[in-house]
Amino acid sequence: MQYQIEFKIRVDKNLKEELIKKLKLKDKDLISYKVLRESIDARDKSNVLYNYLLEINVTRKINYKGIKELKKIEKLKLKSWHYADRPVIVGLGPAGLFAGLCLARMNARPIIIERGEEVNKRQAKVKEFWENKILDLNSNVVFGEGGAGTFSDGKLQTNLNSPYIRFILEEFVKHGANSDILTSNYPHIGTDVLAKVIPNIRQEIIALGGEIYFNCQFLDYIDEKDELIIKTNLKDFKTKHLILAIGHSAKDTFKMLYQKGIAMEPKNFAVGVRIEHDQEKLNMAQYGDFYKYLPPANYKLAVHLEDRSVFTFCMCPGGYVVPSQNETNSIVTNGMSNNKREGKNANSALLVEVKVSDFYKGNPLDGFDFITDIERKAYNISKDYRAPSNLVREFLDNRVATETRSVKTTYFHDINFCDLGLVLPSFVVKSLREALPLLEHKLKGIAFEDNILIGVETRSSCPLQIKRQNYKSSNPLIYPVGEGSGFAGGITSSALDGIKCVISMMEGNNEN
Numbered sequence: 001m002q003y004q005i006e007f008k009i010r011v012d013k014n015l016k017e018e019l020i021k022k023l024k025l026k027d028k029d030l031i032s033y034k035v036l037r038e039s040i041d042a043r044d045k046s047n048v049l050y051n052y053l054l055e056i057n058v059t060r061k062i063n064y065k066g067i068k069e070l071k072k073i074e075k076l077k078l079k080s081w082h083y084a085d086r087p088v089i090v091g092l093g094p095a096g097l098f099a100g101l102c103l104a105r106m107n108a109r110p111i112i113i114e115r116g117e118e119v120n121k122r123q124a125k126v127k128e129f130w131e132n133k134i135l136d137l138n139s140n141v142v143f144g145e146g147g148a149g150t151f152s153d154g155k156l157q158t159n160l161n162s163p164y165i166r167f168i169l170e171e172f173v174k175h176g177a178n179s180d181i182l183t184s185n186y187p188h189i190g191t192d193v194l195a196k197v198i199p200n201i202r203q204e205i206i207a208l209g210g211e212i213y214f215n216c217q218f219l220d221y222i223d224e225k226d227e228l229i230i231k232t233n234l235k236d237f238k239t240k241h242l243i244l245a246i247g248h249s250a251k252d253t254f255k256m257l258y259q260k261g262i263a264m265e266p267k268n269f270a271v272g273v274r275i276e277h278d279q280e281k282l283n284m285a286q287y288g289d290f291y292k293y294l295p296p297a298n299y300k301l302a303v304h305l306e307d308r309s310v311f312t313f314c315m316c317p318g319g320y321v322v323p324s325q326n327e328t329n330s331i332v333t334n335g336m337s338n339n340k341r342e343g344k345n346a347n348s349a350l351l352v353e354v355k356v357s358d359f360y361k362g363n364p365l366d367g368f369d370f371i372t373d374i375e376r377k378a379y380n381i382s383k384d385y386r387a388p389s390n391l392v393r394e395f396l397d398n399r400v401a402t403e404t405r406s407v408k409t410t411y412f413h414d415i416n417f418c419d420l421g422l423v424l425p426s427f428v429v430k431s432l433r434e435a436l437p438l439l440e441h442k443l444k445g446i447a448f449e450d451n452i453l454i455g456v457e458t459r460s461s462c463p464l465q466i467k468r469q470n471y472k473s474s475n476p477l478i479y480p481v482g483e484g485s486g487f488a489g490g491i492t493s494s495a496l497d498g499i500k501c502v503i504s505m506m507e508g509n510n511e512n
């Protein structure tokens with residue numbers, strides 16, 4: 001007999017033994033069990049629990065209060081592409097990759113153009129920047145195969161609820177990711193594994209008749225009313241379906257689209273710093289003595305000040321703080337981890353909400369100027385790619401640290417202690433100062449005096465939204481998706497946006 005049950009055990013206990021004991025079974029009665037969902041409940045540090053949803057097969061009927069109704073998982077069903085043209089996708093980040101995979105399986109033979117290089121060549125370019133400070137403007141941490149997510153922690157959780165999220169996770173597993181992402185409440189892949197998985201998805205797209213052009217930059221388009229001519233540095237392409245999956249760092253492409261009349265509007269976003277601290281201290285703060293049985297801990301924190309929010313974002317357990325710029329003479333920080341999250345430090349973005357009224361002067365691209373100004377100021381402090389930084393204690397006391405203490409930075413380009421007020425807008429500095437002690441109340445150790453604040457974190461979300469209806473922009477042949485549309489953010493949500501756009505194309509665009 002098969003059941004789905006909710007089951008809790010202390011994290012140091014053995015699941016099989018506890019199942020047999022609590023379900024009052026004999027060894028031979030338990031034929032098999034499978035974890036469908038796993039989360040950690042650490043509210044009581046003296047009794048840290050795994051919360052499971054399990055599928056069990058047993059030889060006899062059981063009487064147990066945690067039995068759940070057997071649920072079927074809704075599968076993504078893709079129709080066949082019934083249009084005469086081949087769709088063109090700009091950008092091979094999560095949104096373009098998953099839109100491309102779906103279209104390839106629908107026999108649409110998508111054409112994908114990507115300004116950066118394939119993963120292995122891109123890795124070499126990123127290494128060159130991190131080690132020798134030689135930046136490639138088209139192959140870097142944000143541009144190239146896999147998009148901004150390739151050099152990341154590969155966190156896959158999202159607040160969204162959609163049956164297609166299961167499809168995304170299953171595809172990652174089918175193409176090489178560990179199957180624990182199907183069950184974890186906080187699934188993550190890691191940059192080392194992502195770098196293998198993404199090319200495998202690309203191979204499937206090509207095997208199904210798709211074409212992928214690397215080092216191919218979308219520069220312009222000619223609108224011939226019922227068809228677009230896509231101009232790139234390599235060649236022209238014609239299509240009636242252009243999926244724009246450009247992420248939020250391609251300022252030049254946004255500028256071109258705006259000049260062509262694509263309707264956009266500014267939106268709120270956030271800027272701040274990366275905070276770097278000791279992972280083991282965090283594990284103890286989150287899990288007490290049980291931390292040795294558990295993977296590296298994470299957190300997600302927010303405080304609401306009088307006029308704006310301060311929150312942590314993109315937390316990377318056991319990770320590294322990485323230079324993530326795609327422009328010379330600028331500083332941008334972000335975080336990444338390997339699958340095992342084995343690094344000594346944890347890091348997270350510590351961000352202050354930026355409202356449209358803080359930057360908008362009448363042009364929807366104004367948010368980019370606001371961001372660029374901060375990134376350039378951050379560079380100009382030292383002019384050698386060291387990141388402007390301070391320690392928490394000195395930052396709170398309005399002083400500048402002279403050297404690191406117990407926490408040593410992982411930042412590849414080294415850090416430069418300075419007054420962060422010279423780089424970040426005063427409302428950001430003020431909000432961070434107010435928020436840190438409040439955050440400490442929520443998580444002991446987050447505002448520990450030796451923790452390092454590394455600037456500047458400016459690319460957490462897009463500062464504009466491309467207006468769209470049923471996934472169509474103000475030009476009905478152009479479909480903006482993913483982070484660059486301003487309607488998605490993060491790996492899974494951007495991938496989901498790409499998939500939903502393809503589904504919408506098939507349902508609402510039958511005039512061809």
Ligand SMILES: Cc1cc2nc3c(=O)[nH]c(=O)nc-3n(C[C@H](O)[C@H](O)[C@H](O)COP(=O)(O)OP(=O)(O)OC[C@H]3O[C@@H](n4cnc5c(N)ncnc54)[C@H](O)[C@@H]3O)c2cc1C
Pocket residue numbers: 090091092093094095096113114115116141142143144145146147148149150151152153154155156157216217218219245246247248249250253314322324334335336481482483484489490491492494495
């Ligand atoms: C270091 C780092 C760590 C991150 N960690 C996480 C994480 O752990 N979890 C998470 O959910 N999110 C993370 N993110 C955010 C996540 O990567 C993005 O939200 C996601 O990649 C957005 O997907 P996308 O497909 O919309 O755009 P992108 O991934 O940005 O991809 C856009 C692609 O379009 C290409 N492109 C742009 N303009 C052109 C043009 N004109 N012609 C041709 N190609 C073009 C770019 O080269 C790029 O490859 C991280 C980001 C960074 C930078």
